Amino acid sequence: MEKLKQFTSSSLFLPIVALAVLLIFNAVFVDGFLHIQLTEDGRLYGRLIDILNRSSSLVILSLGMTFVIATSGIDISVGAVVAISAAVVCTFIGGRGDGIPEHPMVLAMLAAVGAGVVCGIWNGLLVAKFKIQAVVATLILMTAGRGIAQLMTEGQIITVYYKPFSYISGTIPGNILPTTIFIAAAMVLLVVFLMKKTSIGLFVQSVGINPTASRFSGINVTLVIFLVYAFSGLCAGVSGLIESSLIRAADANNAGLNMEMDAILAVALGGTLLSGGKFYIGGSVIGAITIQTLTTTMYALGVSADQLPVVKAIAVIAICLIQSKRCQEIFDKWKARHMQPDNPEEKAVNKA
Amino acid sequence: MKFVNNLIASKYFSFFVTVLLFMILYAVGIMTYKGFMRPQVFFNLFIDNAALIIVTVGVTFTLLIAGIDLSVGAVLALTCMMLAYLMENTGVSPALAVPAVLVVGTAFGAFQGYIITKFDLQPFIITLAGMFFCRGLTAVISRDTISISNPFYVGIASARIGVFGLGFVSVGAVVALLVLIVAAIVLGYTKLGRTIFAIGGNESSASLMGLPVFKTKVLVYTISGFCSALGGIAYSLIMLTGYNLHGLGMEMDAIASSVIGGTLLTGGVAFIPGTLFGVLIQGVILTFITFQGTLSAWWTKIVIGALLCVFIIMQAFITAHKSRLSSKSSLEQTTPKNGPANP
Numbered sequence: 001m002e003k004l005k006q007f008t009s010s011s012l013f014l015p016i017v018a019l020a021v022l023l024i025f026n027a028v029f030v031d032g033f034l035h036i037q038l039t040e041d042g043r044l045y046g047r048l049i050d051i052l053n054r055s056s057s058l059v060i061l062s063l064g065m066t067f068v069i070a071t072s073g074i075d076i077s078v079g080a081v082v083a084i085s086a087a088v089v090c091t092f093i094g095g096r097g098d099g100i101p102e103h104p105m106v107l108a109m110l111a112a113v114g115a116g117v118v119c120g121i122w123n124g125l126l127v128a129k130f131k132i133q134a135v136v137a138t139l140i141l142m143t144a145g146r147g148i149a150q151l152m153t154e155g156q157i158i159t160v161y162y163k164p165f166s167y168i169s170g171t172i173p174g175n176i177l178p179t180t181i182f183i184a185a186a187m188v189l190l191v192v193f194l195m196k197k198t199s200i201g202l203f204v205q206s207v208g209i210n211p212t213a214s215r216f217s218g219i220n221v222t223l224v225i226f227l228v229y230a231f232s233g234l235c236a237g238v239s240g241l242i243e244s245s246l247i248r249a250a251d252a253n254n255a256g257l258n259m260e261m262d263a264i265l266a267v268a269l270g271g272t273l274l275s276g277g278k279f280y281i282g283g284s285v286i287g288a289i290t291i292q293t294l295t296t297t298m299y300a301l302g303v304s305a306d307q308l309p310v311v312k313a314i315a316v317i318a319i320c321l322i323q324s325k326r327c328q329e330i331f332d333k334w335k336a337r338h339m340q341p342d343n344p345e346e347k348a349v350n351k352a
Numbered sequence: 353m354k355f356v357n358n359l360i361a362s363k364y365f366s367f368f369v370t371v372l373l374f375m376i377l378y379a380v381g382i383m384t385y386k387g388f389m390r391p392q393v394f395f396n397l398f399i400d401n402a403a404l405i406i407v408t409v410g411v412t413f414t415l416l417i418a419g420i421d422l423s424v425g426a427v428l429a430l431t432c433m434m435l436a437y438l439m440e441n442t443g444v445s446p447a448l449a450v451p452a453v454l455v456v457g458t459a460f461g462a463f464q465g466y467i468i469t470k471f472d473l474q475p476f477i478i479t480l481a482g483m484f485f486c487r488g489l490t491a492v493i494s495r496d497t498i499s500i501s502n503p504f505y506v507g508i509a510s511a512r513i514g515v516f517g518l519g520f521v522s523v524g525a526v527v528a529l530l531v532l533i534v535a536a537i538v539l540g541y542t543k544l545g546r547t548i549f550a551i552g553g554n555e556s557s558a559s560l561m562g563l564p565v566f567k568t569k570v571l572v573y574t575i576s577g578f579c580s581a582l583g584g585i586a587y588s589l590i591m592l593t594g595y596n597l598h599g600l601g602m603e604m605d606a607i608a609s610s611v612i613g614g615t616l617l618t619g620g621v622a623f624i625p626g627t628l629f630g631v632l633i634q635g636v637i638l639t640f641i642t643f644q645g646t647l648s649a650w651w652t653k654i655v656i657g658a659l660l661c662v663f664i665i666m667q668a669f670i671t672a673h674k675s676r677l678s679s680k681s682s683l684e685q686t687t688p689k690n691g692p693a694n695p
Contacts, residue, residue, distance in 0.1 A: 074476065074477075076476075076480070126661075126664075130664070130665055130668045131668060132617070132664055132665075132668065133617055133618075135420060135422075135476040136420075136607065136611075136617055136664065137664075139603075139604055139607065140657050140660055140661050140664075141657070142604070143601045143604040143653055143656070143657055144653055144654050144656070144657025144658070146650075146653065147650040147651070147652075147653030147654040147657065148654060150648075150650040151648075151650055151651075151654065155648060155650070258484065261480065261481075261484050264477070264480075274473075274474060274477055275474070304491065304495065306487070306488065306491035306495060306596055307488050307491045307492050307495075308488065309484035309485065309487055309488035310484075310485055310488030310489055310492060311488070312484060312488075313481040313482065313483075313484040313485035313488065314481075314485070316477065316480075316481040316484075317467065317478065317481050320471075320473050320477060320478065320481075321467070321471055321473075324471040324472060324473055325472065326470065326471045326472045327471050
């Protein structure tokens with residue numbers, strides 16, 4: 001009983017419950033949802049694997065976003081940076097019909113991730129150095145970014161016929177699982193390692209709670225904020241590789257569209273407060289997988305891609321309301337008046 | 353030197369820079385392209401940007417209280433779609449459809465404002481969610497383009513109002529000018545306007561002064577919602593369609609125009625005529641691209657982004673300069689007083 005109470009009050013409670021509800025819903029209503037089989041050429045295949053595969057780019061994005069939000073900032077340019085990264089990698093490899101790359105793929109991949117980092121550095125400069133509000137600073141790149149991506153691809157959709165390019169989002173021959181899962185796992189491990197072995201996590205949290213106090217205690221606040229945005233750019237760059245490899249093309253208008261919303265939603269669902277401070281990497285990862293499951297479920301129910309934002313917008317507002325202090329106060333007052341001990345989360349959801 | 357200092361610290365410095373930039377751009381246009389001289393080119397700026405002018409006025413109100421409204425473009429698209437759907441698929445007359453969509457837009461703005469103020473949430477996250485909500489809702493109504501063929505509405509859309517025999521403007525442009533005038537009067541000469549400026553300057557002191565902070569903040573987002581819906585009507589008068597992707601990225605254009613026109617993103621400072629020139633500068637850039645003929649549309653996005661960036665950084669410098677000036681002048685004031693007291 002004590003353990004259960006500890007679990008319900010922990011930050012992972014909400015994302016895990018949401019994921020579990022979605023999985024149970026799918027298992028009941030979608031045929032063969034839990035079915036995983038081995039194909040003839042030795043790959044695991046099934047809906048669960050598919051969800052993991054598709055959620056990996058979102059997992060990576062939400063890693064960067066978690067740090068940004070923890071410093072009480074926001075990065076709404078990630079979707080556009082994904083488009084830029086996709087444009088860079090496809091332009092470097094080139095759209096030759098005979099499948100011969102114009103530049104080595106490793107170089108193209110490095111260039112794409114590099115482009116993401118450059119975008120992140122730009123955001124970081126504006127926010128950390130020029131002290132511009134994060135929303136507005138990243139809004140510049142959110143709109144201009146797609147223009148830049150279009151400029152690179154000259155308004156065309158570049159299709160890449162080079163075979164190994166599809167391995168990024170598919171499977172490398174001989175492997176059981178899709179490559180994206182390994183990439184995402186590697187990124188998560190890197191972040192966890194940094195958190196456990198260095199004090200970066202503590203610095204980020206401290207800056208998010210009180211930048212002035214952090215400065216007086218000797219933390220280089222400008223540098224921390226700058227690095228956080230640069231890292232978010234790096235994550236968006238890696239995500240762009242996966243997104244472009246998935247369709248084997250660079251589509252400047254649609255690559256990473258609405259992904260900023262998904263990433264913010266994943267972080268919020270993971271228990272990180274949007275006002276900054278304490279953050280939960282594990283929560284964000286589970287949050288991202290939950291969002292992808294939600295997307296897949298909605299598609300299965302026949303909701304189209306352009307109608308989906310309605311559901312997600314309602315989810316964001318609901319989570320914001322649950323997290324808000326004022327809402328807690330109102331609920332506490334209500335509870336005191338009615339003297340009915342109840343589960344706070346449940347009531348807040350109803351209210352939202 | 354003192355003159356320069358005072359000029360930079362002046363309330364209207366951004367406005368002067370914007371007007372100067374506009375005149376330079378226009379002069380370059382006249383020198384480069386023959387057709388730029390015609391007065392109609394100038395009137396077209398108002399006709400083409402009527403919707404943006406109206407939306408920008410709404411955004412300026414939210415920026416004034418140090419908030420933001422990212423949902424304007426999506427509300428505009430939703431308004432166009434609802435208008436088209438009501439008139440074409442259900443046969444409602446424009447006299448009913450237009451007030452109906454205005455009410456929906458205003459109510460949506462009020463709802464956003466209420467949530468933001470009541471629960472003390474960040475405006476950008478709620479309005480970002482609002483943006484996705486409205487875009488999604490537009491797609492729910494129809495995923496295809498609905499064109500408006502109501503004869504009365506088309507008649508209004510193609511009406512031309514002559515200006516001193518030099519050219520003509522559209523109904524939308526007249527509405528936009530009216531909105532500008534009303535907004536300037538409200539902000540400059542009414543209790544509400546003063547309260548908005550006070551909240552933007554410092555919310556807690558406004559609250560301590562006994563100003564109705566809660567009511568005003570909700571009202572500001574309501575005004576923004578109303579302006580977005582009105583902008584949507586002006587937009588539909590130009591496009592005569594309802595489509596899911598109408599006004600994509602317009603929130604950025606509106607914020608950019610407002611900032612270029614001298615609105616401080618930290619709240620408390622805005623100048624409505626400046627906002628107009630902010631929009632007109634974007635219009636001139638678009639006209640350049642049309643006249644040039646070979647440049648692609650995405651250049652607008654990049655140029656606006658760059659322009660916004662320059663103006664925001666300029667603002668940062670002006671603010672720093674002002675605080676330096678004020679600290680200097682307060683030093684000058686205090687030293688002579690202290691002098692005789694300590695012989």
